[in-house]
Structure formats: C-alpha cells, structure tokens
Amino acid sequence: MNFSVEYLIRFQHCDPAGIVFYPRYYEMLNQVVEDWFAEGLDWSWADMARQRSEGVPLVTARCDFLESSQIGDRVTFTLDLTHIGRKSFSLTITGTCGDSTRLRAEMVLVYVHTTDKMRAIPLPGELRARMQPYLKQ
C-alpha cells in the first residue's frame, strides 16, 4: 500500500520566476504526511497535538528537485513508507505531474512528546500497526 494525494500549484506557491518557491514544496511535503496520518492511518495531527501532546518532527530530509512546477499544475504526491524504527520512521515522497517527475524526497521523522523537550518516544503500538500495511517490501 502507498498513499497519494494531488495538490494544485497555486499563485501563493510561486516565486518571481513563476515556479514553485522550494520552501512551499516543503510545506506540501509536510501536508502529505499530515494527510497520510489523517486519511491513511486515522491518526489526526489535531488529536496527536492537542490530546496526546505528541508530534512527528523532521530529523533528516533529502530532496531532489528534478523539474519545476508552475501555477495551475496539479502535482500528485505519492508516499512510500520505507522503514519503521522503534522511535522513528522513513518515507519516500515523489511528486509527479503527468509524465514529469517534479521532486523526490527521502525523509526521516521521529515520534516525540512535545511537552517534554521534544524527547523521542517509542511509536505507539496502535500507530505502528496501522503503518505496517504501508511498509514497502
């Protein structure tokens, strides 16, 4: 299983050269993970933040920007879960528009308690179980 979502490239994402300003791509990558948690894992960030005081900050990201995107493009982001660790997990997210691959990101996120100095804690068992089907063989 993987998870896909399509975002419209909007005016607000684009820079004076008319292409997506790359920090906006990172906002989209964050949004893909947020949507996967809500829709794919039924583990909303609203509940995670407000009821559990937990979160999943980014530890490492490597991103290759292969072709540029412009206002009006519809970019499909596909998320693959590549590793589930004890306190962290790894993802690959690819953004495509038609035949064109726009970007490819590899990210490691860690599960933390937000009110205890962002200390890493083990992934809750229930969350881990819901992630399992997405783990790429």
Add this chain to the structure above:
Amino acid sequence: MNFSVEYLIRFQHCDPAGIVFYPRYYEMLNQVVEDWFAEGLDWSWADMARQRSEGVPLVTARCDFLESSQIGDRVTFTLDLTHIGRKSFSLTITGTCGDSTRLRAEMVLVYVHTTDKMRAIPLPGELRARMQPYLKQ
C-alpha cells in the same frame, strides 16, 4: 573565507509545538544564500532577477535537523562553498545557537536563465571570480 549571518527566531517561524516549523528553516536557508549573494558577492538577487532574468534555483538539498529552535533564539548560519561547477555550485550551511548545532544543510544550486524555461547556463565569469575566495580548500 566563509559567510555568516544571524537570524532571530520569531513567533511566525514557530509551530504549535513551539519550535521552528521546518519549512521556515528552508526559507532561512534561502535567505542565507540571498544575503551571501548581496553582501558577500555583491550580486544582488534584485538585479539578477530584474535586469538579467537569471536565478539560482535549488537542485538538491540534504538537511539534518539536530536540535530544535524556539522563539527568541538567535541562530548563526555559516555558509561554506564546497564546489563550483560549470553551471552549478554546492554549499554547506550550518545553523548554531551557542554550543548547540541546530541544523546542517548541503545544497546544490544551479544557475539558470529564468525566461528560457529555467535552462541552466554557465556561471558568469565575474560571479565565479567573486565566489572563488569562498571555496573551501
């Protein structure tokens, strides 16, 4: 030679967990390069964009987020130029606050003509010459 600049972590950079939201870090990384061009290389992005129709989009970035930053922190970003290619260049940017290293990024940027489909072009000789002293041995 290297280039350093200090930014204040502001309210607007922080997320509900009270730490810098990572897309804001990428805005800061972009800003470090912009400041280096303006102050270190005397090659302002205003002139580059408006008079030359040129720009330096990001091709690849790898970033490790080592410790979190909070509102009120003053983070010093230090830029090292690690490679000058024919049409691209590579940077390492490290963000520190006191003894704490907050992030380390490796980035490759390419020199392009913005009105010709973002086509990569050779770095102008004058710009290359100004970059030279920053090249890390």
Add this chain to the structure above:
Amino acid sequence: MNFSVEYLIRFQHCDPAGIVFYPRYYEMLNQVVEDWFAEGLDWSWADMARQRSEGVPLVTARCDFLESSQIGDRVTFTLDLTHIGRKSFSLTITGTCGDSTRLRAEMVLVYVHTTDKMRAIPLPGELRARMQPYLKQ
C-alpha cells in the same frame, strides 16, 4: 449567487498558541478568490498570469477576526461580490465553522496589467459578464 469553499485548518497554519496565525488567514482569503476565479468564473489565475500578464492585486482589506480557529477545524469561506467597478471589484468573505463565525473580510481588488508597472486597466468585458450573477443585490 455566491461562492463557498471549505478549507481544513492544518498544522502549518497554526502558531505557538495553537491557533491560526493571521497571515495564514490572508493566504486563505487569497486562495478563496483564486478558487472563485477558477471554479466560479472559469478565469484561471494560471492563464491570467501567464497568457494575459494580468492580475488582481489587493488594494484594501478590512478583516475582523471574531473567534479563533485551531488545527483540525474545517472552515467554510463564503464569498459575496458587493460591487463591480470599472477597474476594480469588492468582495465580502466570511469564514464559519459550525455556528461560529471566525472572520469577516471586506476586500477591494483591482485589475492590472502586470508587465506595465501594475497599471490598472478596465475589467475585461467577458470577465465582468461572468461576475455579474455573483453581484449581491
């Protein structure tokens, strides 16, 4: 006729106090107008920007923030067109979540040619005609 669209309040919209950071609301207001142009008027900003070199910058905005929004809220934005001038038009946008009105904005936007120093120009007749049904009596 009016135009409505629902946006999810996301992690990236919220500040350290856990509520929407108001510049993010202005991004949403901009997005409502962009969606209205695309879906309500069939006048996409992609074509307007790239093929016509035209745009609709904001001239005046008054916004009242009545109740705060949090991550996970779904806010419905309703747009009413209150005036069509020769070169500008006026909107009211209201954001609600259930019974709670979150914000109410009155905005004036002007139609401009972007490559000629943002000079205001008359609204194209075709666009004016498509706006007409949305004009509030």
Add this chain to the structure above:
Amino acid sequence: MNFSVEYLIRFQHCDPAGIVFYPRYYEMLNQVVEDWFAEGLDWSWADMARQRSEGVPLVTARCDFLESSQIGDRVTFTLDLTHIGRKSFSLTITGTCGDSTRLRAEMVLVYVHTTDKMRAIPLPGELRARMQPYLKQ
C-alpha cells in the same frame, strides 16, 4: 514617541508578478509589532509566550496597499500607538520607501491568556506603563 524598523523586501516575499504578495506584508506587520514589543517595550514575545502564556492576537485590521514593493526595496515601517484600552490597544503602521508610501494599516490587538481559551485579560500595568510614551496625542 513612535517606533520604526526597516525591512528588506526579499525574493521570498514576492509573487509571480514580481511584487510583494500581500500575506507577506501581514507577516511584516506582525514582525513590526513583535520588534516594538522587544525593542521598544522590553516585553519580548518569547517571554510573553513561554513564561506568561500570554499573547496579543489581532482582532481587526484595515490595510490600504497604496503602491507596490519589489525585491530589493527597503521599506521603513513606522508604528504609532493610537489607543490603549483596558484589554486591547490600537496601532497605525505605515510602510514607506523613499517618498513612496507603500501601505498603511490600522490594527487592534487584544491581550489574552493563551491557555485559557484565548480569554482577553487586562493589559498588565507594567506593560501599559511602557506603552504610554508611545501613545499619540
């Protein structure tokens, strides 16, 4: 007394038309107030947020965008305090670049306790005293 601060218009503030995207102006307006609190009132938002669980969300803003700003412009923002209420205060912020007035904003902010449902509370006496000299006659 009033408070002034100059910001450089950066690449990241500008839209595909090459001018400041207005939500970025609202980020700057927020930053002006943040800088005034830190430098003019010695009441940092870091302490206010983290030690006091207090904040100053925006209640109402009216902003007129008079002339556009481009990358490389240096805009001076001047803040005048026009009213101090029991739980709120009113500001006018004007942004100028040379002889050109870029924007003028009137804002009302309220003092709140952030962990108690953003409930408005009286301005602390010490803060009120520090604001007093800035009150426009």
